[in-house]
Amino acid sequence: MKKAIPFLMLAVLVSACNNSKETKTENEEEMNTTENPLLAESTLPYYAPDFTKIKNEHFEPAMLAGIEQQRKAIDEIAGNPEEPTFENTVVALEKSGDLLSRSLQVFGALSSAHTNDELQAIDEAMAPKLAAQRDAIYLNENLFQRFKTLYNKRESLDLDPESKKLLENYYEDFKIAGANLSAEDKEKLKEFNSKLATLTTQFGKTLLAANNAGAVTFTNKEDLAGVSEDVLKSRANEDGKGWTIPLLNTTQQPLLVSMDNRASREKLFKAAWNRANEGDNDTREIVKELVALRAQKAKLLGFDTYAAWSLQKTMAKTPANVNKFFGGLIPAGTAKAQAESDEIQAMVKAQGGDFTLEPWDWNYYAEMVRKEKYDLDEEQIKPYFELKNVLENGVFYAATKLYGITFKERLDIPAYHEDVLIYELFEENGDQLGLFYADFFARPSKRGGAWMSNFVTQSKLYNRKPVIYNVCNYPKPSEGNPALLTYDEVETMFHEFGHALHGFFADQQYPSLSGTSVARDFVEFPSQFNENWALYPDVLKNYAVHYKTGERIPEELIEKIKNSGTFNQGYSITENLASSNLDMQWHTISSTQKIEDVIAFEKEALKKTKLDVVHAVPPRYSSTYFAHVFAGGYAAGYYSYLWTEMLHHDAYNWFENNGGMTRENGQRFRDMVLSRGNTQDLEKMYKTWRGGDPKIGPMLKARGLK
Template sequence: MKNISFILLLAVLFSACKDSKTSDRSTSQNTMNTNENPLLKESSLPYHAPDFRVIENSHFKPALLQGITEKMEAIDKIANTPEAATFENTILALEKSGVLLERVRNIFSALTGAHTNDTLQAVQEEMAPKFSELRDAVYLNEKLFQRVKSLHDRKESLDLDAESMKLLEEYFEDFEIAGANLSNADKETLKMYNSRLATLVTSFNKTLLEANNAGAVVFTEKSDLKGLSEAQLKSLENKEGKGWKIPLKNTTQQPLLQSLEKRETREKIFKAAWNRADGTPQDTKGIITEIAALRAKKSALLGFGNYAEWSLQKTMAKVPENVFKMFNGLIPSATAKAAQEAEEIQNMIRKKGGGFTLAPWDWNHYAEMVRKVKYDLDEDQIKPYFELKTVLEKGIFYAAERLYGITFKVRTDIPTYHEDVLVYELFEENGDKLGLFYGDFFARPSKRGGAWMSNFVNQSHLYQKKPVIYNVCNYPKPTEGEPALLTYDEVETMFHEFGHALHGFFADQQYPSLSGTSVARDFVEFPSQFNENWALYPEVLKNYALHYKTGEPIPQELINKIKQSGTFNQGYSLTENLAASNLDMQWHIIASETEITDANEFEKEALRRTKLDVVSAVPPRYRSTYFAHIFGSGYAAGYYSYLWTEMLHHDAYNWFETHGGLNRENGQRFRNMVLSRGNTLPLEKMYKDWRGQEPKIDPMLKARGLK
């Protein structure tokens, strides 16, 4: 499971802004000289990529405000036109509204996620309720809704092509889901809820970023860090003072716990991560309980029993019962497997002379010892074969070329928002231009945790735009002159995020709101997880797994060990994922009258009730207080989607295995029938048309070693 939390953050926030608030000022009052603010005009760079040479922090607020004004003027014109509603003057006009806002928001969201600062955070806090108000001003506009509804009521007589019909249906459903059928009084209440939620989500993200930075653990004694290499120690040197500074990853478990030999050190780091936003100056408990309560009230106002019921309407799962059905089918096997693994690890602790009971901060350290004994696999033996740029160019790009025919060229002339960002231009097999790809791979204090993909520019035939896409990760940056060597898990994450990118690059839609990754949460992770399969595919692996010093390919012996250990620790992995997924659902099935006075007790009871606390050494992948997916992003009642799409991706890879594996014919068929379709078809139909049958869970259980 990857920490890819934020792939939908930009899509969700953009859709919120694409429909959001208003300003009373006229365009003329809010207009700035485009020579003074480069955001107000389209970039002249290739693919209209952002020109970060001229964009300054001060440009964002006025550009966003003007974008809101222009959006609202367009909405008022559509809603109040005296002409009868047509597809062109209503649906297409809606789709075309807010071009400036989309362009500015895409850039702004990228920076606030990957390279923020105090100025951008202040703008983000100020704009959050305005975006919420704008969304409400669109979707709770009675005149506008009646025009959309009149078209939907007679849609069969409109003679629309399939994609235009889908666009009409999407807009109509979005209006209904947003509350267009409410009374005027209830609409005002809903607007208050939405505005407050927008403010709270922004506050959560800001507070959590501060918590992650403040929670970093400093050690002044080198002996405390026994187990780390000299290169690791050098990269961790505390730039603000003496000693070594261990930054926190967004997950509960921290990568260095695997290597650190001193138990007190591991415990200190683990507890810093566990408590980063609980009982600290950056405590988020009050924020998350208010978010959950407001979401419950909002769903009740909209006529639903809980927020999950409301949120799942346009997903593949449809209703919470289907999510829990999947959980119930996995929890017994996962926890039983985790209990077996815990026993093996406890035996290893005894063997090494430890007289203590296995705790969460011990798991990864001793699990690595068990893995070495069972599979003779040492992570330090593997990392020299996984140099970051080689993985990207000779692994990820190579697999994409073999499957889809695309090629790449390094671009050093495209300005970026940070010196570490790499830029590539991608091409079709026939040489046609495909788009621009940005890779931002190293952690820094200005970047939120996790890994994600989004667009600077969205594909659209309507505007004749090709995609400009970025991937963001959080790998430790090596010291100058040293190679960026990855763990195999980090390699898989890179393949994963580029799978999202491919979904965006292959988009072939007329309308931007249906393009590429604009699909349900429980489908959007499918192309990315599927792309992970090529990381270990023999032809691909031997092309990129080259020793960074000698250039020698990875020995077959090490490849065999990686494969053989593929099902190792899967009880732990699946249980921590299920614990987080269940926490998400438990927070979002509360009734509107439920009052949560203690977030920690709620969390403990939620884990107990779902029997996910039976192996005490396996904590949730995310604790509620730093669960950014659900309280700071678009995955509320949706974290289950990683498991849902894992089922899809194993089933899909099973099809490839039985049809010749990695080749152009299979890749092109997958591209044509899935990756290029965006949100133009019902997702169940899209998958079944390509696969030839409904997805099965057996390949997933087999891959996890649970069957």
């Protein structure tokens, strides 16, 4: 499963702090923009950030100035003696905060993808201030009353559909944020929000330290038997004494599939599993405090649990619906995982092993089973998947075939790191579409996972085109060697660019409704759907060529990849369900329930939902390093990856039944789904495009669960 983790902690205000040419005020003109480039619009194409000028010390002053600028704008709107109108209230709020938005979007990118001690300190210092700024908007009684007045007479305002949606969206956000609370309760809520902002930032900072500190060093080459020489070169320590293996954010680690030494496998796995359970980087107390505060916040807002409050604007709507969805997957998923476990245990025995299969053994012996059943060796595949070729002749090629867009690399626009690639996108008729930044390689300054976000958000209100970036964590090859990808990493690249397409095809008037500004259990749909084109015959033959010989990948290898598509899917869906269930269990505790032991709670949560029945299948993320829900924007929302998986398989089924990859089908999907942003009811939008409700059958079939 590919993870696109939105940077929420500092981006939480962006929907209310949108880019705006028109909001350049006297305050901005008074600021010394030559000393701080964030205080003025960039002069680069598409208003892309100028990383040749931006320094760490620019962020906090710019954000503080942005907060002050927006507060003045809010005070003017709330205190306006004139009757509220759509323009003087809704559009005025939409236009507030240009400076803050600009600063947040750049800071959010760097503090996630290329951080340092100084940025982390700024992050921690600004988190409660930004939470207070959001409260200053959504808990402002006078401002809320103006929106309420407009909302109550919205049918008579003669608004176009998108403007009406904007009004409704803001009004719902006010209610969800606590606008109807008493003055006393609003003060309590502000305290909760400030503490929660600080805690989520601390979790992310502590986890990054835990990931870096948890890297495992081996000094004996025999301990790394089975690991390729290329990987050993890329992991060799500068002093020549041993090899250091960094940790990815997930429980399982890529090298476990090739490490012959069982003790080494156990050492690496346990380093990942226990990375945040002890010492200076222990996150357990943060987790306990976070979930307790979230439960108290939910109670204050009139809900039994945080999940019930959080799910209000999603497709699932309630925890009961999420659990019902889980119930339709758990029996089939765990049954297949058990069958896989039995098969792998048999392979252990066949290889002379006299031990019970453990999590650190699974990938190693599963690879043997895969080779035996499908004669598929990952090392045979990787030479055909050179990174830049996959990007340009695979990911981009598929987008051209479906949507007619084209790409040109830009070497004249500065990036924030030397590894970042930059491309300009064009419509089929040659019109400019936007800028794309691709940051693929892992480094200590980057948090784990893969994600997409914006430097600039599309908006017709300000004539802005999107500037979008994708971030991944592929191992960087040693100097002089090509970056060769596993097939899973190829899918990740297609996935993240699916998010990018959702942002590039945005066609909204208002930035807060633009592109990927949709519910969590819809936002992963376009990205997962885009994975389908990685193995599409016309696309595959265009990019899967041997990096040395230029020969296309043999048909027999393609068939092996396809035939192995349902392999290990019991494990995959069970580890995902385990993490999704943990998230929901953490966020359905009551405000009076006190958690004493994080690990014990996790074990019990998995036991009562029967997700612990297969011993060797741990959660994809354990609670102590579950960044999605404790540092990102997926609290009570991790289920959305599986929810949108149902949508994407159902959608691809429609394509298969209607001619496959054609420009006509691509344009229809773009026009009816990808370009719509958050301007329509998402369920209705999907059903209108699909011609009916989504079915779970294609998902179960794709995973080999039926």
